[in-house]
Amino acid sequence: METSRIPGFYNMTVEERRTLLSSMDLFTEDDAAYLFSKEPLPMDTANNMIENVIGTFPLPLGLGLNFLINGKDYCIPMAIEEPSVVASASHIAKIVRETGGFTAEATERVMTGQIQVVGCSDFNAAKEAILNEKDTLLEAANNAYPSLRKRGGGACDLEVRLLNEGSDSKYSQMLVLHLYINTCDAMGANMVNTMAESLAPVVEELTGGKVYLRILSNYPDRCLASARCVIPPELLETGDFSGEEVRDGVIHAYEFAASDPYRAVTHNKGIMNGIDPVVIATGNDWRAVEAGAHAHAARDGMYTSMTNWYSDEKGNLVGELELPMSVGTVGGSIRVHPIAKLAHKLLNVDSARELSQVIVAVGLAQNLGALKALATDGIQKGHMALHSRSVAIAAGATGEMIDVISQRLIDEKEIRVGKAKELVAEYTK
Numbered sequence: 001m002e003t004s005r006i007p008g009f010y011n012m013t014v015e016e017r018r019t020l021l022s023s024m025d026l027f028t029e030d031d032a033a034y035l036f037s038k039e040p041l042p043m044d045t046a047n048n049m050i051e052n053v054i055g056t057f058p059l060p061l062g063l064g065l066n067f068l069i070n071g072k073d074y075c076i077p078m079a080i081e082e083p084s085v086v087a088s089a090s091h092i093a094k095i096v097r098e099t100g101g102f103t104a105e106a107t108e109r110v111m112t113g114q115i116q117v118v119g120c121s122d123f124n125a126a127k128e129a130i131l132n133e134k135d136t137l138l139e140a141a142n143n144a145y146p147s148l149r150k151r152g153g154g155a156c157d158l159e160v161r162l163l164n165e166g167s168d169s170k171y172s173q174m175l176v177l178h179l180y181i182n183t184c185d186a187m188g189a190n191m192v193n194t195m196a197e198s199l200a201p202v203v204e205e206l207t208g209g210k211v212y213l214r215i216l217s218n219y220p221d222r223c224l225a226s227a228r229c230v231i232p233p234e235l236l237e238t239g240d241f242s243g244e245e246v247r248d249g250v251i252h253a254y255e256f257a258a259s260d261p262y263r264a265v266t267h268n269k270g271i272m273n274g275i276d277p278v279v280i281a282t283g284n285d286w287r288a289v290e291a292g293a294h295a296h297a298a299r300d301g302m303y304t305s306m307t308n309w310y311s312d313e314k315g316n317l318v319g320e321l322e323l324p325m326s327v328g329t330v331g332g333s334i335r336v337h338p339i340a341k342l343a344h345k346l347l348n349v350d351s352a353r354e355l356s357q358v359i360v361a362v363g364l365a366q367n368l369g370a371l372k373a374l375a376t377d378g379i380q381k382g383h384m385a386l387h388s389r390s391v392a393i394a395a396g397a398t399g400e401m402i403d404v405i406s407q408r409l410i411d412e413k414e415i416r417v418g419k420a421k422e423l424v425a426e427y428t429k
């Protein structure tokens, strides 16, 4: 991938975009055949992925462009139904590119397995017993999934937490063993669950208690990815708004989300608008990523902004995002869904750690795209202009009528289905 900077890509037809992609060193003709085929997810594949299959549910697949992350270019597949998200991410990536791009980093992919133990006669003694056998337990867990060890991963640490100590309810006092497992390039849920289940008998023996749940946590707080951007105000100029006004507006918007859960939920939804489409397109478990991200936003007791925006001593706008990132480049449906396989080829990442860095960079870009619009002209100007096409289609517009009706809706500043139906009726008279 020589560059992700493809000016005016959005003005091309789908055919022109496909021709351009095929001419780049992104994937083979066969790969492209899947992307362009009428059945990108064959029914017999779908029927082997989940139960009671009756069909498939395609989503639009767009490309987030202009992304430069740690000096590498990325064309980022994004599967989403909402208009203006891909445009917004690409818009900000174009600006950040001028500054040298996003910087991003990620911890090793250490996922967390939980083993719940109840009914111990002495929970402190039980905790001691487990910690005294830490190496034995880690060895036993690794023996349950030896191939992971061979890849350089596996169970690497454990800790014990006592919950609801002193409670007189036999249901609420419990010991929770956290098993930390480096799952390499797999998201690792099945691996973690297999290894956690394998330890249950020996944990019961050690603690004298009963093991109920042994399951991964979707809040893997040792599997983190972060992204950062530093933008001189002059690059933020928007219409009549100076760069400094936009910078300050973004920081005010951030402070609102940082202080108010009602705003933080919408602010963070805007971030996940960027993150989920990449997680979905790459065949990953977006529910796991969503759950972990929102838990991380509440880690200090109040649900708050996932991002941090401030002005540095030179007056640059600095943005940061750190999230747990339960994603893989192998495993699950990643190597099963033909378009997910293509998405990984398009992305050209070498590891799950690199993928997680790309994903958080898109989330950070998405957040700035929304805040920049909100802090200036408002979200409707950009968002609804792109939404007008869906409104036209919902009102029955087809073919070239879509452009005509969509433009009329924008010109008349009335982007709603009822108005579109009137225009369609007028057009087809």
Ligand SMILES: CC(C)(COP(=O)([O-])OP(=O)([O-])OC[C@H]1O[C@@H](n2cnc3c(N)ncnc32)[C@H](O)[C@@H]1OP(=O)([O-])[O-])[C@@H](O)C(=O)NCCC(=O)NCCSC(=O)C[C@@](C)(O)CC(=O)[O-]
Residues within 6 Å of the ligand: 006, 007, 008, 009, 010, 065, 066, 082, 083, 084, 085, 086, 087, 088, 089, 090, 091, 092, 094, 266, 267, 268, 269, 270, 271, 273, 369, 370, 371, 373, 374, 379, 381, 382, 383, 386
């Ligand atoms: C829509 C834009 C980008 C237009 O903004 P613009 O200033 O008209 O863009 P431009 O014409 O200057 O183009 C700059 C670059 O943007 C990209 N771009 C520009 N237009 C397109 C397009 N049609 N399709 C694809 N890419 C587009 C493209 O990369 C282009 O580079 P070029 O190709 O020209 O060299 C801007 O108005 C915008 O970003 N608005 C914000 C929209 C947004 O954030 N949508 C997210 C969904 S709403 C949401 O997040 C929920 C929310 C808001 O509640 C979250 C929250 O509350 O925080």
Ligand SMILES: NC(=O)C1=CN([C@@H]2O[C@H](COP(=O)(O)OP(=O)(O)OC[C@H]3O[C@@H](n4cnc5c(N)ncnc54)[C@H](OP(=O)(O)O)[C@@H]3O)[C@@H](O)[C@H]2O)C=CC1
Residues within 6 Å of the ligand: 147, 148, 151, 183, 184, 185, 186, 187, 188, 189, 190, 191, 192, 193, 216, 218, 284, 285, 288, 328, 330, 331, 332, 333
């Ligand atoms: N979020 C949740 O709460 C839950 C999610 N899930 C689902 O679990 C799936 C993810 O689990 P996961 O364990 O990743 O999937 P898999 O069960 O597919 O296991 C990962 C596979 O990847 C293979 N592999 C190949 N290369 C590598 C590598 N470099 N690093 C690591 N593994 C490699 C492993 O091969 P080998 O066997 O040779 O090691 C293994 O078979 C997702 O579909 C998710 O939706 C399931 C339960 C709960």
